[in-house]
Amino acid sequence: MPNWSDYEPYLRGDMLPLDKSITVTIDRVTIEKTHPKANGPAVDTPVLYFKGKKKGMPLSKINIRVLRMLFGDDFDKCVGQTIYIRAERRDVAQRTLTPIYIYPVPATAGSEEPPTD
Helix, strand or coil, rough: CCCCHHCCECCCCCCCCCCCCEEEEEEEEEEECCCCCCCCEEEEEEEEEEEECCCCEEEEEEHHHHHHHHHHHCHHHCCCCCCEEEEEEECCEEEEEEEEEEEEEECCCCCCCCCCC
């Protein structure tokens, strides 16, 4: 039996285990039209795709800054890099959201996870 999330084109925080780091390798970065605000205009958004995964992850401004800090300003430098993604619950504007954040993988990565705060 299929899941509703099978028909969602993009990865969302509620599709991942809460507060658990997942190691992924960046396969490609594309620019796609997304609607970040309900009933708002479509905007060009960078979307990460990971090796072995179907769903892309639209990048928030925070995650764009993290990738730029880790790998520089060129999209192509991200491809092939390994990162952690982690869904974390946050209260924003009187709503509870579950955004996905990007964290660096430590140089001596084994089963280490990024700090929770």
